[in-house]
Amino acid sequence: MLPDVGKEGFLVTEKVVKRFDEALAVDEVSLSIEQGEIFALLGSSGCGKSTLLRMLAGFEKPTSGRILLGGQDVAQMPPYERPINMMFQSYALFPHLDIWENVAFGLKREGCPKDELKRRVGEMLDLVQLGDYARRKPHQLSGGQQQRVALARSLAKRPKLLLLDEPLGALDKKLREQTQFELVNIIEKVGVTCVMVTHDQEEAMIMARRIAVMSKGRVLQVGAPQDIYEFPVNRFVADFIGNVNLFDGHLSVDEIDHCAVQTAIGEVQIGHGVSGALNMPVAVAVRPEKIEISKTRPSGVDGNLFSGRVKEIAYFGSYNSFLVQASNGQKIKITEPNTTRHDLSDITWEDEVFFWWSNRAGVVLRD
Amino acid sequence: MPGRRFVIGVPYAWLLIFFFLPFLILLYISFVDMGNEVHPFQPLWDAEQGVLLLKFENYWSIFRTGPDGALFQTLYVESYLRSIVYALITALLCLVIGYPFAYFIARSAPETRLILLMMLMLPFWTSFMLRVFAWKGILSDFGVLNQFLIWVGVTEEPLRLLYTDFSMLIGMVYVYLPFMVLPLYANLVKMDFRLLEAAYDLGASPFKAFWLITVPLSKPGIIAGMMLVFIPSMGEFVVPSLLGGADNLMIGRVVWDEMFIANNWPRAAALAVLMLVLILVPMMLYFRYGVRDSADGR
Amino acid sequence: MTNWLNKHLGKVWLALVFLFLYAPLAFMILFSFNSTRQHAVFTGFSLRWYEALLADTRIVEGFIVSLQVAFVTGLLAAVLGTFCAFVLVRYQRFWGRTVFSGMATAPMVMPEVIIGLSLLLLMVGAQNVFGGPERGLITIIIGHTLLGMAFAMVVVQSRLQEVDRSIEEAAMDLGARPHQVFFLVTLPNIAPAILAAFLLAFTLSFDDVVITLFLSGPGVSTLPQVIFNYAVRGINPTIYAAATLLILTVTLFVVSYALWVARSTRKRQREMAQALRGGA
Numbered sequence: 001m002l003p004d005v006g007k008e009g010f011l012v013t014e015k016v017v018k019r020f021d022e023a024l025a026v027d028e029v030s031l032s033i034e035q036g037e038i039f040a041l042l043g044s045s046g047c048g049k050s051t052l053l054r055m056l057a058g059f060e061k062p063t064s065g066r067i068l069l070g071g072q073d074v075a076q077m078p079p080y081e082r083p084i085n086m087m088f089q090s091y092a093l094f095p096h097l098d099i100w101e102n103v104a105f106g107l108k109r110e111g112c113p114k115d116e117l118k119r120r121v122g123e124m125l126d127l128v129q130l131g132d133y134a135r136r137k138p139h140q141l142s143g144g145q146q147q148r149v150a151l152a153r154s155l156a157k158r159p160k161l162l163l164l165d166e167p168l169g170a171l172d173k174k175l176r177e178q179t180q181f182e183l184v185n186i187i188e189k190v191g192v193t194c195v196m197v198t199h200d201q202e203e204a205m206i207m208a209r210r211i212a213v214m215s216k217g218r219v220l221q222v223g224a225p226q227d228i229y230e231f232p233v234n235r236f237v238a239d240f241i242g243n244v245n246l247f248d249g250h251l252s253v254d255e256i257d258h259c260a261v262q263t264a265i266g267e268v269q270i271g272h273g274v275s276g277a278l279n280m281p282v283a284v285a286v287r288p289e290k291i292e293i294s295k296t297r298p299s300g301v302d303g304n305l306f307s308g309r310v311k312e313i314a315y316f317g318s319y320n321s322f323l324v325q326a327s328n329g330q331k332i333k334i335t336e337p338n339t340t341r342h343d344l345s346d347i348t349w350e351d352e353v354f355f356w357w358s359n360r361a362g363v364v365l366r367d
Numbered sequence: 368m369p370g371r372r373f374v375i376g377v378p379y380a381w382l383l384i385f386f387f388l389p390f391l392i393l394l395y396i397s398f399v400d401m402g403n404e405v406h407p408f409q410p411l412w413d414a415e416q417g418v419l420l421l422k423f424e425n426y427w428s429i430f431r432t433g434p435d436g437a438l439f440q441t442l443y444v445e446s447y448l449r450s451i452v453y454a455l456i457t458a459l460l461c462l463v464i465g466y467p468f469a470y471f472i473a474r475s476a477p478e479t480r481l482i483l484l485m486m487l488m489l490p491f492w493t494s495f496m497l498r499v500f501a502w503k504g505i506l507s508d509f510g511v512l513n514q515f516l517i518w519v520g521v522t523e524e525p526l527r528l529l530y531t532d533f534s535m536l537i538g539m540v541y542v543y544l545p546f547m548v549l550p551l552y553a554n555l556v557k558m559d560f561r562l563l564e565a566a567y568d569l570g571a572s573p574f575k576a577f578w579l580i581t582v583p584l585s586k587p588g589i590i591a592g593m594m595l596v597f598i599p600s601m602g603e604f605v606v607p608s609l610l611g612g613a614d615n616l617m618i619g620r621v622v623w624d625e626m627f628i629a630n631n632w633p634r635a636a637a638l639a640v641l642m643l644v645l646i647l648v649p650m651m652l653y654f655r656y657g658v659r660d661s662a663d664g665r
Numbered sequence: 666m667t668n669w670l671n672k673h674l675g676k677v678w679l680a681l682v683f684l685f686l687y688a689p690l691a692f693m694i695l696f697s698f699n700s701t702r703q704h705a706v707f708t709g710f711s712l713r714w715y716e717a718l719l720a721d722t723r724i725v726e727g728f729i730v731s732l733q734v735a736f737v738t739g740l741l742a743a744v745l746g747t748f749c750a751f752v753l754v755r756y757q758r759f760w761g762r763t764v765f766s767g768m769a770t771a772p773m774v775m776p777e778v779i780i781g782l783s784l785l786l787l788m789v790g791a792q793n794v795f796g797g798p799e800r801g802l803i804t805i806i807i808g809h810t811l812l813g814m815a816f817a818m819v820v821v822q823s824r825l826q827e828v829d830r831s832i833e834e835a836a837m838d839l840g841a842r843p844h845q846v847f848f849l850v851t852l853p854n855i856a857p858a859i860l861a862a863f864l865l866a867f868t869l870s871f872d873d874v875v876i877t878l879f880l881s882g883p884g885v886s887t888l889p890q891v892i893f894n895y896a897v898r899g900i901n902p903t904i905y906a907a908a909t910l911l912i913l914t915v916t917l918f919v920v921s922y923a924l925w926v927a928r929s930t931r932k933r934q935r936e937m938a939q940a941l942r943g944g945a
Contacts, residue, residue: 059834079837092835096853106839140936157839370843375759378748382768385811389783392790468682471675478927483679485923490686492915494872496889497908500896501689504696504905511692514705544686595774602776604875609896619778619875626782626879639782646775653774654767 009068010035010193011056011161016065016075018051018217025051027217028065033210038187038194040208042201044240048217049197050165056195057086057163069160080109086163089170091150093138099125099149100134106157124152127186144175151183155190162187164196168203180206201241205229213237229287234367238285245291245332246365247284251276261364264328269303271359276366283365288333290361293322295347297354305356308332310349322347324355390643397425397636425637443621443638447645450618454601457539458593461547464540465592469551470581474560484552491545499538499609506534506610530612538606543599547592554588555581587656594653598646618642690912697905714906721903727891734802734887735871738809742866743859745810746817751851753818754825773815781879784808788880800882808876813866820865824858825851 009032018026026048033039041049054060056067058079067075074082085106094102104121112120125131128148138146147170154162167183168176184207187194198204204211205225212222213236221233232238235246249263256273261284268284276282292298298305311331312323322334334355347353400422429443472483490498505511506528513525528534558581566576582589604619611617618638625635700711718724749769756762772780788804791797798804828851836850837843852859874889881890888907895901 057838080840080842086838088831088835090831092831094832109840140940142940375752378745379765386768389787392786393783396786467678471679485919489919492868493912496874498689501693505692509705511705598774599776602778604778622778639779
């Protein structure tokens with residue numbers, strides 16, 4: 001996998017490999033992360049993201065490869081010598097120390113003089129708005145408060161790199177939404193480079209500037225959230241992020257500015273060329289929200305217009321979700337927002353409907 | 368990490384020197400000949416003749432009285448067998464008494480459980496020898512129990528309770544009961560009692576559910592408890608000394624007598640080695656089942 | 666019927682077993698105040714046995730010796746036990762791990778006669794080779810420590826396994842070197858278990874008879890030794906007085922410890938409930 005081309009990396013991993021006995025947990029991962037950006041490692045459990053994070057922190061040593069932070073190879077350095085700090089998934093607050101001592105812990109190990117220590121700890125606690133709780137012990141705080149202490153503690157030493165391990169995993173949904181923005185604000189305010197690990201794509205898309213999608217130890221795609229969402233590089237990424245409809249077929253037309261793929265559902269038109277051989281097997285990915293649905297045949301639509309029967313309907317409050325069975329038997333996912341009350345409520349099960357999408361909605365995937 | 372070698376090394380060295388080495392010496396001594404006043408043992412290796420002087424007689428004399436004596440008729444064999452039987456009975460009695468005890472504590476409310484456990488352990492924290500000693504007083508011919516039985520009219524003459532099998536077993540069960548209860552408790556308290564509810568739901572009676580579900584699930588605790596009682600009680604010394612008579616000689620006492628009264632250290636060593644061999648299998652059973660659920664002494 | 670049995674069988678059984686367990690204790694306490702040597706009939710209240718107890722130098726000396734031995738044993742056993750627990754919990758793979766684990770736990774199960782005898786042989790051998798140590802306090806302490814260490818290890822091990830490993834990683838991440846991690850983070854969190862281990866080893870040592878008998882030398886007697894020598898000879902109510910004092914002391918400690926634990930648990934629960942109500 002090629003590193004991100006063209007940017008001077010602040011944190012660079014060069015072909016990092018981690019092998020545990022027989023199992024290959026991280027397979028030649030090369031990444032280049034810019035200073036000050038929030039970068040997410042996204043994937044389901046077992047994809048290697050946590051192992052990679054632990055290697056960045058220093059709790060695992062790479063089997064081979066280099067890890068460069070500001071040009072310095074830190075791969076063999078023990079965690080207590082690295083200018084890197086981590087916020088743990090379980091927060092890992094020291095239960096026998098109060099909040100103030102928890103935050104001060106790292107600074108004390110540095111030999112920070114008393115006055116400066118006081119000032120910086122106070123600064124950190126104010127940053128996360130827990131100044132009044134300084135003398136409380138972790139078990140006297142709620143989950144959200146504990147998380148803020150963990151964050152303050154990990155920022156106290158002004159690390160060059162901040163690592164977040166599933167930062168929102170322990171919080172319930174409502175709290176999660178609130179905290180996502182708070183976290184980003186604090187991190188951007190401090191200006192520290194941040195690598196986070198998560199299995200939740202929403203979390204990654206909201207919080208990170210760029211995302212690396214990982215599977216089976218390899219990085220499949222690196223890019224900004226919209227790039228990954230709109231232009232997934234392969235099936236796995238397309239399917240992993242959000243929902244997607246995949247149409248397998250063969251490239252039937254390929255011009256500079258448009259192409260077409262012959263699929264089981266019919267001919268699908270795409271508004272850009274792919275420079276591939278004719279008849280090569282490809283798949284077209286179309287997101288459910290890009291498909292429109294109606295009981296009446298729409299006028300003025302040519303291309304990418306198909307029909308089917310509604311098999312399932314689900315109401316999600318802000319949008320409707322339909323599962324439509326096309327004439328070839330394939331089930332298509334379609335979502336439509338509820339822009340006015342009782343919109344589209346005239347569509348019901350077993351209705352014959354038309355569905356269509358613009359030729360700019362689909363993405364051609366080669367594998 | 369260099370620290371790692373130190374941390375592992377210190378306890379390892381201690382154990383090798385004070386646990387492993389003594390056993391090697393024990394084995395060694397069991398093969399040498401008894402010596403004179405200055406040297407308690409003859410050497411194992413005759414430097415002049417270059418011959419290994421293994422005295423197997425130490426072992427053979429355990430099994431037969433003389434070169435032509437009948438096999439397995441010795442005092443030693445008797446006391447080994449007796450020890451095994453006593454230990455077995457003690458373990459079983461502890462199981463029968465201790466299992467329901469542990470079960471009912473495990474099923475009590477969490478606050479009560481702690482109090483009950485403390486009440487169980489409190490006697491344990493007071494000297495065990497004193498408590499065994501007390502039984503001497505209770506069971507003697509002029510002791511409380513006999514007076515009570517006479518008063519109630521069960522008997523007219525005081526019963527011979529002391530220095531019998533009965534007093535021995537009471538003493539043994541008394542001392543070893545917590546060692547059975549604790550591993551059982553540790554196991555039962557972790558059990559999910561909703562499994563029983565599921566069984567009731569499917570039509571099983573409480574009695575059946577107990578035998579088909581609770582007991583099998585507590586198997587590790589039962590084995591751990593049995594071994595924790597059986598193995599040490601086989602070599603029990605204090606209880607037979609205080610509450611047992613001449614007929615109740617157990618192997619622990621025999622080893623002592625051989626060491627300090629007959630002054631035959633090699634044979635005492637041989638007896639001890641044999642005891643080790645006998646408890647080897649039960650010990651392996653314990654390590655397999657008990658190490659995770661074993662008593663933590665609280 | 667089954668319901669009544671279910672409800673009350675438990676309590677009945679518990680009561681009977683507790684009766685069995687406490688009968689000797691009650692007996693000794695009662696008869697320590699008896700005015701005569703009789704141990705079946707209570708002839709009258711008297712403190713004569715307590716007087717005799719305090720006057721009996723052998724018992725008093727034995728008590729002091731036992732305290733000293735038990736204290737040193739407790740410390741050694743707690744330290745070594747913590748080492749063993751740490752090794753077994755933190756280091757999953759090292760050469761001879763099963764052997765180590767076996768050696769550390771075996772004294773807990775083994776008959777004391779075997780331990781006593783083999784240690785005695787070691788001491789005698791050491792005397793022949795090195796000229797020491799003399800049988801006495803040191804040899805007794807070594808024997809007791811071997812036993813106490815096994816129990817101490819189990820206590821500390823169980824607590825160590827509960828401690829969240831990530832706090833140790835967090836400490837390292839924040840700049841603490843491995844030995845700092847142990848003393849600043851791990852140790853404070855297992856301290857209660859180490860204290861419990863000390864107390865357990867102390868009790869086992871204070872109470873030990875068999876290993877002591879094998880390993881002690883002339884002129885040194887622990888309290889159990891003294892009592893054992895009295896006990897094989899016959900009934901002596903002075904012993905009951907000693908027992909009563911011991912029971913009272915232990916009960917005092919156990920009850921106050923239980924109350925302290927209950928109070929701090931309640932306090933902790935209150936604080937946690939407050940935190941939850943206080944909001945995020």
